[in-house]
Amino acid sequence: MDSDPALLADMLHHRTGSLPAGSPVALPLTPASTYALPGTIDAPFTYGRAGGPTWSALEEALGVLEQAETVVLPSGMAAISAVLLTHLTRGDRVLLPSDGYYATRRLAEQFLTPVGVEVVLRPTAEYAQQDLDGFTVVLVETPSNPALDLCDIAEVSARAHAAGALVVVDNTTLTPLGQRPLELGADVVVASDTKAPNGHSDALLGHVATRRPDVLERVRQWRTLAGGIPGQLETWLVHRGLETLELRFDRMCSSALVLAERLEEHPATRDVVHPGLPSHPQHELASRQMARAGSLIGFALPDAETAERFLERARRVVSATSFGGVHTSAERRARWGDAVPEGFVRLSVGCEPTEELWADLEQALRGLG
Ligand SMILES: Cc1ncc(COP(=O)(O)O)c(C=O)c1O
Structure with missing residues (x-):
């Protein structure tokens, strides 16, 4: 749709x-x-x-x-x-x-x-x-x-x-x-x-x-x-x-899919979740019901400390709550009491050029996990 x-x-x-x-x-x-x-x-x-x-x-x-x-x-x-x-x-x-x-x-x-x-x-x-x-x-x-x-x-x-x-x-x-x-x-x-x-x-x-x-x-x-x-x-x-939602959302969703695919292959992360990934348990429903898979990605690192280290190391990911902004942001959702593992990170993909973001995520994940 x-x-x-x-x-x-x-x-x-x-x-x-x-x-x-x-x-x-x-x-x-x-x-x-x-x-x-x-x-x-x-x-x-x-x-x-x-x-x-x-x-x-x-x-x-x-x-x-x-x-x-x-x-x-x-x-x-x-x-x-x-x-x-x-x-x-x-x-x-x-x-x-x-x-x-x-x-x-x-x-x-x-x-x-x-x-x-x-x-x-x-x-x-x-x-x-x-x-x-x-x-x-x-x-x-x-x-x-x-x-x-x-x-x-x-x-x-x-x-x-x-x-x-x-x-x-x-x-x-x-x-x-x-x-x-x-x-x-x-x-x-x-x-x-x-x-x-x-x-x-x-x-x-x-x-x-x-x-x-x-x-x-x-x-x-x-x-x-x-x-x-x-x-x-x-x-x-x-x-x-x-007035610029379409342009921003397009970049955010396209980047999110690329990053989700790469995060899924990365040895440091597990349980990568994004509705655009074929591995999402309801991927068929996502393709039928949604025009875009969205700008959010979830993934788990082994524990809270590793997740916090990732957030500290990432220079193009601002540690903040909320999502949907032009700046890529992320946080550990367990800190708000959500029923997710302590090392679960919600990443909100922003409008930065995709490869710049990936380079930053890769350097932040190096050696973790
Ligand atoms: C799914 C969802 N609904 C509603 C809200 C509440 O929005 P607001 O912070 O504008 O009150 C949020 C905020 O994060 C949300 O994620």
């Missing part, structure tokens, strides 16, 4: 067609909290908590890529919590990945379980075996972060819908260019645009995309009334980042 080139061009030109002569071609940053409002309140913008031109521009651009209406939120977690907290109430059941981004589980355990929502955790690769009867919301994260396991979005969506559940896909690891959950039958996409869509490690942001007007309305109301809103500068930065 490839991303449609027309959508990329439409996204880039989403506002240029209607520009009056003399307007800036770049999106203006509009830091307004209140808007002129004489007489009735029937105006496109009224007060900053309800909307503004910078948010609208980003929502439009993301909407072109998602082919759905979008709501921007101040972070990926704000997008996830907006959907979960507006669709779950006492007595409901939610299915979450036990191997997905840890903050989603923590959110559920700390704020949904205490109000009487039953939180069920299953590994992503076992969603296919999970009976979905009785669930209100099924949240899928594929590829899961950090172990990069997959599940079949179309198959889970069909079964979840038969059971009456809302299907939410966290599409952070792939972006709309790498995977299109709404086309595969999911109801809602949630994503952290802090990662590749912004891509420059200088802003947090998230979005919800859906073709369901009821979901859209609830999430918009939540944003306005709960009051956690994206900053104008962050929104503007992500709009700017999105």
Whole structure:
């Protein structure tokens, strides 16, 4: 499933067609909290908590890529919590990945379980075996972060819908260019645009995309009334980042595949995981469901100390959490409590020239393992 080139061009030109002569071609940053409002309140913008031109521009651009209406939120977690907290109430059941981004589980355990929502955790690769009867919301994260396991979005969506559940896909690891959950039958996409869509490690942001007007309305109301809103500068930065997403993501994914293949052959590493490798246990599903295999690679070194030595030695890999940025970065995920071996490294491949990166990884791995 490839991303449609027309959508990329439409996204880039989403506002240029209607520009009056003399307007800036770049999106203006509009830091307004209140808007002129004489007489009735029937105006496109009224007060900053309800909307503004910078948010609208980003929502439009993301909407072109998602082919759905979008709501921007101040972070990926704000997008996830907006959907979960507006669709779950006492007595409901939610299915979450036990191997997905840890903050989603923590959110559920700390704020949904205490109000009487039953939180069920299953590994992503076992969603296919999970009976979905009785669930209100099924949240899928594929590829899961950090172990990069997959599940079949179309198959889970069909079964979840038969059971009456809302299907939410966290599409952070792939972006709309790498995977299109709404086309595969999911109801809602949630994503952290802090990662590749912004891509420059200088802003947090998230979005919800859906073709369901009821979901859209609830999430918009939540944003306005709960009051956690994206900053104008962050929104503007992500709009700017999105304009080069395709170029960056292309380099990142192509490099990641090359590096994953070489890491797999390297004597110091073991258990190299990347959905583009034929050795990935769900490689066939990856080829069917994903347009790109993503920019993340997982691999194990013998122990925590060896992994830390690798991170210290690598000069073109910044030791940092998060992923999707122009700078290649890596970290030992066990330090956050993820259920991975102590020596497991998650590598986020950035935009450096591929051979420069490989030369650096090779020198950092020399003699380890
Ligand atoms: C898969 C996934 N979902 C959601 C998030 C949360 O995003 P944010 O940090 O923008 O809140 C992350 C962050 O790493 C993530 O990896």
